[in-house]
Amino acid sequence: MMKGWGLTTYAVLFIAFVYGPVLILPLFSFNDSTFATFPLAGFTTRHYVEMWGQGPMIGALVNSLKIGLGVTLLTTAIAIPAAISITRFRFPGKPAILSMLMLPLVVPSIVLAVALLVIILKFLNIPLSLWTVAAGHVLIALPFCTSVLMSRLEGFDRSLEEASRDLGSPPLQTFWRVTFPLALPGIISSLLLGFIISFDEFVIAFFLTGTDNTLPVYLYSQLRFPNRLPGALALGSLILVVSTVLVIVSEIIRKRGVQSDNPGDF
Amino acid sequence: MSSQDTPKTPGATAPGRPRRDTSRRREALNGLGLLSPALIVMLSMLALPVGALVVMSFWTQSGFTLDTSFTLDNYRRLFSTSERATEWMGMTFHLGYPVPAILMIKSLAMSLMATVAVVLLAYPMAYFLAFRVKRNKAAWIIILTIPFWTSYLLRVFSWKVVLGYNGAINSGLMSLGLIDAPLEFLLYNPAAVVITLSHAWVAFVVLPIYVSLEKIDRSMLEAASDLGDSKFKRFRRIVLPLSMPGTITAALMVFIPTVGDYVTPQLVGGTGGTMIGSLVQQLFTKQNNAPMGAAVSLVMMLIIAALVLTFLTLIGYWKMRARSAR
Known part of the structure; x- marks a missing residue:
């Protein structure tokens, strides 16, 4: 059924819209850079280590x-x-x-x-x-x-x-x-x-x-x-x-x- | 064993049946007694503070001295007219102190846009959940519940990262070679506030709308189909009207708090995207005029309440609710 697929696609897009921006935070928190910018620079956990030291x-x-x-x-x-x-x-x-x-x-x-x-x-x-x-x-x-x-x-x-x-x-x-x-x-x-x-x-x-x-x-x-x-x-x-x-x-x-x-x- | 169970009498399921008046009065007293801690919290932390806010709005502040004699000066100043005209968005204000009025209109408009966007985005999702999802419904509900409970501050913060000058969209588009310099119009404007508000609140309304759709008696839909209604007609004549009260309630749960939102305009609004909540905060801190801040927040609440009640009356909300509750 076409209509059923349309709604399913919408639901998936909706979830992506709701989660996407928020998941940007963990994504960039592991990025080896001071800025939250693409392209990603490399994986690091140092931001967590530094944060913990404060x-x-x-x-x-x-x-x-x-x-x-x-x-x-x-x-x-x-x-x-x-x-x-x-x-x-x-x-x-x-x-x-x-x-x-x-x-x-x-x-x-x-x-x-x-x-x-x-x-x-x-x-x-x-x-x-x-x-x-x-x-x-x-x-x-x-x-x-x-x-x-x-x-x-x-x-x-x-x-x-x-x-x-x-x-x-x-x-x-x-x-x-x-x-x-x-x-x-x-x-x-x-x-x-x-x-x-x-x-x-x-x-x-x-x-x-x-x-x-x-x-x-x-x-x-x-x-x-x-x-x-x-x-x-x-x-x-x-x-x-x-x-x-x-x-x-x-x-x-x-x-x-x-x-x-x-x-x-x- | 069921055969030995005493047959249930109708009276056994109605604990408050009018045997004697005293038993009913005792039930009411017990009920209110159990409720009393919650009532004390509401009284001491909602009713009394709002009362204090009302009292304070009749005081005046000049410099560091707080004058506690009763006066309507703050309200008079909010509604005072002036020869001087202030232009804003093609509207002319002849007010002595036009900032609160302008910010109020702006907040109402931005909040209304966000509310409409939220309902339009959430309704199809709730419809999908109520009518299309057959398996793993619990999993879908959990997926939609998580954003509801994640920190509001973080949801707003994430848009600052997404839309910022050095943000995800700009750097993404630049690294793809689609733009040469960052787009400056993404952040710090009313549009950014409306987008962020829509995203931050959309998770709040899917579940209430879903509940109102789920309650609809499926046999009514079958009856409509059997009588020859097309799917669209069935939606327009049964599903939409019956889910309307729940949808409107959900919309108000977004509209009312967002008019006074503080975090979003502060983080993504910049100077152009400020709202009335920012003014209240400033009056209480930087401008050191708490009495005026109290008056502004009370007038804001009264305007919201008046608008909401007018809206509900105009659309015949209570009749609608009675109809869909049948």
């Missing part, structure tokens, strides 16, 4: 890891009861509350950033630090973590929880012995995705950080200097690898979880 980079990496870990643990801990409440309980005003929870997805991050900046600096008089960055990241990670958990909780058979309750388990026991194990793939996805969101986030970190950098803020500061481009390419490639691996792991866990529990559900 003290501020390591500091920024450690900061990003700390914030990412703290943010994702806290956000997931907040998102689990929220997702249970939205998928399992009936209460008035639920649609309004749900849209409010999803609001950080659409508000431009610069507005969130300056609003947080104003309240932190002018109203609360708290100095900017990694803590203020983490607070901002919890806000933007919450809608993502909540929706991942909601889709998982909606995905499995609710009668298992009812059976547990009918057999006399108190709510907390039903949660630990039925809901939690079944929701676990969703919880792991939420933990991984919450980490990625914080690890990759730039605008809020840029506005709300004090003297300490996160990795994207450090990377941004390097982009001003043309001679630091190779280091930025190497660092960017490293960040790409981290988020790609985490996304793939998260997606596989989520898909596998759904398949093994609900055989009929793809």
Whole structure:
């Protein structure tokens, strides 16, 4: 069929368009030159070695890891009861509350950033630090973590929880012995995705950080200097690898979880 | 063993059935209780900060002193008229402080172009995924999910490398002998911003559009074919209208945040490609006028909200959604 082939070709081109420019970063990060130019000069790993030797980079990496870990643990801990409440309980005003929870997805991050900046600096008089960055990241990670958990909780058979309750388990026991194990793939996805969101986030970190950098803020500061481009390419490639691996792991866990529990559900 | 299972009563699957009013009230209280940590986060980190932004927009800054007495001066200045005419793109502005208005119009236009490009690029891909992919669908979805989660900063940075003066396209074309000198018009202009925005956001909309296409009842398509509709007619009369609400929602998820985008104009826009987000950042830092920055960001949000609501009302979005939800 001609039309079928047309669409398949389009899909392949689409994937090439989406991936192509981004894959330029790892390509040139192994190029033995200060400029990101064709023709390629030869293979080298020296940009990675040099990048690793830079003290501020390591500091920024450690900061990003700390914030990412703290943010994702806290956000997931907040998102689990929220997702249970939205998928399992009936209460008035639920649609309004749900849209409010999803609001950080659409508000431009610069507005969130300056609003947080104003309240932190002018109203609360708290100095900017990694803590203020983490607070901002919890806000933007919450809608993502909540929706991942909601889709998982909606995905499995609710009668298992009812059976547990009918057999006399108190709510907390039903949660630990039925809901939690079944929701676990969703919880792991939420933990991984919450980490990625914080690890990759730039605008809020840029506005709300004090003297300490996160990795994207450090990377941004390097982009001003043309001679630091190779280091930025190497660092960017490293960040790409981290988020790609985490996304793939998260997606596989989520898909596998759904398949093994609900055989009929793809 | 299934034969020993107690038969399910309808009541067993409806935990909140109105036995007594108190049980329903308790359910609501428990539900809100579980939700309360999330609500506290939203209140303390979204509602209160936006409230603080509103309060600050009524203050004034002169030099290093912040005057906290209530005044509408910032808003008055944003809308003040002037004899002096400012020309921009064939439009004449009689404004005392025309920069925010011009940047706002420019941001809306650039964001609109990027949104249209994103939807036109993503729709066929989502259609392919929903109707043509039979095997390895999970793999396709993962391939399309990865770009969604890769760092926004890096996606923009990559276009700087691709389009730059010493970038991939220029050096590639030069080494092929197609051009003698680097093309300077590639980077640092509004077109570069629109291209970069389209690329950076296209991954966000494929999956939402795919979900709305996937939900369409296949038997309706069969019925249309059986009744003699051509493939194109079937698409125009069934698939397109039923996927419209999801597509519009996805488009808004791109349009609203990109109007205030900061990273893209900063990295690939140059002086000609600046947007309103850059102005907000400058007001808060270099120009040291946070109250004006607050007023600009609030007016921006209000204009976006008004435009979006007008648009949705004009196209009858809610009716459309009700129809496709059936």
